[in-house]
Amino acid sequence: MNLKTPSRELILAEIRRNLPEARVDYPRIPIFATPPRPLLELFEENLKKAGAVAYATSNAADAAAKIVALHPHATVVCSAVPEIAGTRRMDDVHEPHALADVDVGILRAQFGVAENGAIWVTEEELGVTALGFLSQHLVVLLDPAAIVADMHEAYRRAQLQRTAYGCFMAGPSATADIEATLVHGAQGARSLDVFYLPRA
Amino acid sequence: MSTSTPVDPAARAEVFIREDDVHEPMHDRFLWATMQRRDAEAAAIPEWEELRAIASRIKEHALTHLDEYLIEFEANATRRGAIVHWARDGAEHNEIVYGILHDRGVSEVIKSKSMLQEECGMLPYLQHRDIQVTESDLGERIQQLDGQPPSHIVFPAVHKTRKDVAALFARTIGTDPSMDDPRVLTEAMRNNARPRFLAAGAGMTGANFAIAETGTFVVCTNEGNADIGASVPPLHIASIGVEKVLPKAEDLGVFLRLLARSAEGAPLTQYSSHFSGPRRGGELHIVLVDNGRSRRLGMPEFWHSLKCIRCGACMNTCPVYRRGGGLAYGATYSGPIGVILDPTFDELKYSELPFHSTLCASCSAVCPVKIDISDQILKYRRVLADKGYLSLTKRASFAVAGHVLAHPLEFRTMEKAAKTALDVTPEFLLYNRTLNPWGRERDLPQAARQTFRDWYLANRMNHESEDTES
Numbered sequence: 001m002n003l004k005t006p007s008r009e010l011i012l013a014e015i016r017r018n019l020p021e022a023r024v025d026y027p028r029i030p031i032f033a034t035p036p037r038p039l040l041e042l043f044e045e046n047l048k049k050a051g052a053v054a055y056a057t058s059n060a061a062d063a064a065a066k067i068v069a070l071h072p073h074a075t076v077v078c079s080a081v082p083e084i085a086g087t088r089r090m091d092d093v094h095e096p097h098a099l100a101d102v103d104v105g106i107l108r109a110q111f112g113v114a115e116n117g118a119i120w121v122t123e124e125e126l127g128v129t130a131l132g133f134l135s136q137h138l139v140v141l142l143d144p145a146a147i148v149a150d151m152h153e154a155y156r157r158a159q160l161q162r163t164a165y166g167c168f169m170a171g172p173s174a175t176a177d178i179e180a181t182l183v184h185g186a187q188g189a190r191s192l193d194v195f196y197l198p199r200a
Numbered sequence: 201m202s203t204s205t206p207v208d209p210a211a212r213a214e215v216f217i218r219e220d221d222v223h224e225p226m227h228d229r230f231l232w233a234t235m236q237r238r239d240a241e242a243a244a245i246p247e248w249e250e251l252r253a254i255a256s257r258i259k260e261h262a263l264t265h266l267d268e269y270l271i272e273f274e275a276n277a278t279r280r281g282a283i284v285h286w287a288r289d290g291a292e293h294n295e296i297v298y299g300i301l302h303d304r305g306v307s308e309v310i311k312s313k314s315m316l317q318e319e320c321g322m323l324p325y326l327q328h329r330d331i332q333v334t335e336s337d338l339g340e341r342i343q344q345l346d347g348q349p350p351s352h353i354v355f356p357a358v359h360k361t362r363k364d365v366a367a368l369f370a371r372t373i374g375t376d377p378s379m380d381d382p383r384v385l386t387e388a389m390r391n392n393a394r395p396r397f398l399a400a401g402a403g404m405t406g407a408n409f410a411i412a413e414t415g416t417f418v419v420c421t422n423e424g425n426a427d428i429g430a431s432v433p434p435l436h437i438a439s440i441g442v443e444k445v446l447p448k449a450e451d452l453g454v455f456l457r458l459l460a461r462s463a464e465g466a467p468l469t470q471y472s473s474h475f476s477g478p479r480r481g482g483e484l485h486i487v488l489v490d491n492g493r494s495r496r497l498g499m500p501e502f503w504h505s506l507k508c509i510r511c512g513a514c515m516n517t518c519p520v521y522r523r524g525g526g527l528a529y530g531a532t533y534s535g536p537i538g539v540i541l542d543p544t545f546d547e548l549k550y551s552e553l554p555f556h557s558t559l560c561a562s563c564s565a566v567c568p569v570k571i572d573i574s575d576q577i578l579k580y581r582r583v584l585a586d587k588g589y590l591s592l593t594k595r596a597s598f599a600v601a602g603h604v605l606a607h608p609l610e611f612r613t614m615e616k617a618a619k620t621a622l623d624v625t626p627e628f629l630l631y632n633r634t635l636n637p638w639g640r641e642r643d644l645p646q647a648a649r650q651t652f653r654d655w656y657l658a659n660r661m662n663h664e665s666e667d668t669e670s
Binding site: 011026029051160171188 | 226230233234246247250253254257258260261263264265266267270271280281286287288292336337338339342355356357358360361362365382383385386387389390393394397398411414416422423424425427428430431432442447449450451452453454456457464466467468469470471472473474475476477478479480481488490494495497498500503
């Protein structure tokens with residue numbers, strides 16, 4: 001739906017009337033050199049700075065056991081990945097409010113970004129996007145081979161035209177709004193753990 | 201023509217500085233620490249300066265083709281299923297938002313931080329019409345509960361101590377006033393906000409960037425509050441200034457590398473969310489807002505301020521902002537960027553702001569999109585003077601200075617007289633609180649025994665003559 005109101009025409013006309021005379025050309029964005037270090041090592045270093053923790057996992061059963069060890073008191077473990085069952089499958093969740101009681105949300109990221117420790121998650125992995133934000137804690141499965149160097153490469157890979165929602169998550173929810181003191185778990189997830197596990 | 205009275209930033213800064221020995225030094229220290237983290241992040245990226253130049257160029261390109269990119273953004277966002285509205289000013293923006301909410305019977309809204317919605321005065325407008333609006337960013341919520349505007353565009357409550365927040369929360373949400381641990385206070389607000397997120401009929405956000413090529417807009421937060429607002433209620437309304445549009449998705453690679461590093465000295469905000477059409481089962485409205493931006497585009501000396509990505513680095517580095525606080529500006533936008541944005545909304549009201557600056561140019565040096573902020577501040581002094589907005593005190597002293605500086609003999613007489621004056625003038629006259637607010641916290645300078653000209657005539661002239669003769 002496109003609301004072609006008079007305001008639209010008036011704003012565009014006013015912009016055209018006021019456009020600076022000298023039109024500036026679009027610049028070329030070069031390919032920048034990437035740091036001479038293993039990307040996974042750099043990713044993990046930045047992930048830690050952002051307040052997240054990475055774990056090596058040998059298989060899905062190992063990952064499931066780690067979740068129990070990390071969150072022994074969790075009652076609702078909601079899984080959006082086929083490898084781990086949890087106590088609730090995302091396939092059975094169709095509405096965001098049904099996620100209000102989730103202790104641990106499990107999802108898969110498409111790839112990680114070495115320069116800032118972020119992971120790329122889309123609506124396709126989340127099912128219902130609120131899983132990423134109403135869950136008290138998040139466990140994110142990531143193929144350790146799927147790490148890009150920087151944000152330039154990240155956007156070449158992200159494919160914005162293919163998803164209605166995509167998010168670079170760099171660690172758990174954080175705030176420093178009171179006396180510049182860093183606190184995790186402001187509104188979203190209190191913790192974010194990355195489990196290295198290739199897709200089955 | 202405005203009928204408002206000018207904000208007096210020096211007097212308002214004095215209130216902050218004189219409050220006690222705690223607030224102003226803390227404010228200064230936190231923001232300077234943020235600046236140092238920014239410097240470390242910038243230094244760690246070899247192509248940092250190149251990124252700044254490219255970002256500046258992309259913004260200039262987008263702004264000089266703004267009509268085309270807005271149409272492209274609208275077409276692609278619409279194709280993805282968003283409903284795009286256009287608002288000429290704050291009033292029209294608020295009417296559109298209210299219309300959407302009213303049509304769907306929404307009475308509770310949860311919103312994330314949006315300087316544009318702040319600029320439009322959206323909260324009082326909606327609350328006056330019985331719509332309960334809750335700020336979900338912690339700092340912004342603190343300011344809302346205290347009835348104050350944000351004092352910083354990234355850290356809205358940075359001027360408050362933990363004791364201030366503890367007292368405020370005790371008064372407003374019933375916490376224990378003696379508990380002032382930021383972790384406990386943050387947890388208290390998390391628990392207070394959660395039922396509001398779940399009950400809200402709509403989530404509102406702003407946007408950091410809009411992408412013409414894909415119809416996407418990007419929202420960057422650390423708390424994840426914008427994402428809860430966008431993912432839980434059935435309706436998402438985003439307010440986007442028309443200047444936010446960028447041509448391509450690959451541009452974000454440049455801007456996201458710059459934004460959080462400049463804003464907070466971190467490589468990325470915790471959440472950088474990309475909305476391209478509504479989520480499954482959701483409804484998405486985008487309100488594109490002009491509110492003076494198209495007019496600013498036609499100001500040859502000032503249109504570059506439209507490149508601003510609202511990172512706040514200019515505030516963190518500014519010696520005047522760090523000492524005087526953000527509320528001193530009495531405006532939506534504070535700090536150096538506020539000084540050049542606010543007069544475009546009300547020239548008389550903000551006519552004193554360009555003088556709330558030392559012109560040290562540190563802001564221009566750190567701006568990630570290379571806005572010539574300090575040059576624009578200087579130009580605004582001239583523009584506002586030409587329009588007759590200067591206070592009587594400034595007009596009188598500048599008139600004397602202008603005359604004297606234009607007449608060498610009088611300057612020399614004045615120079616010597618000033619030395620005598622500095623020696624004999626009692627402090628209460630020169631540092632009169634009404635006549636010269638800038639002198640309030642400063643000591644009188646020691647006058648040189650000899651003027652530069654006398655020294656030059658006595659020394660350099662002789663040497664130069666010797667040089668020429670030899």
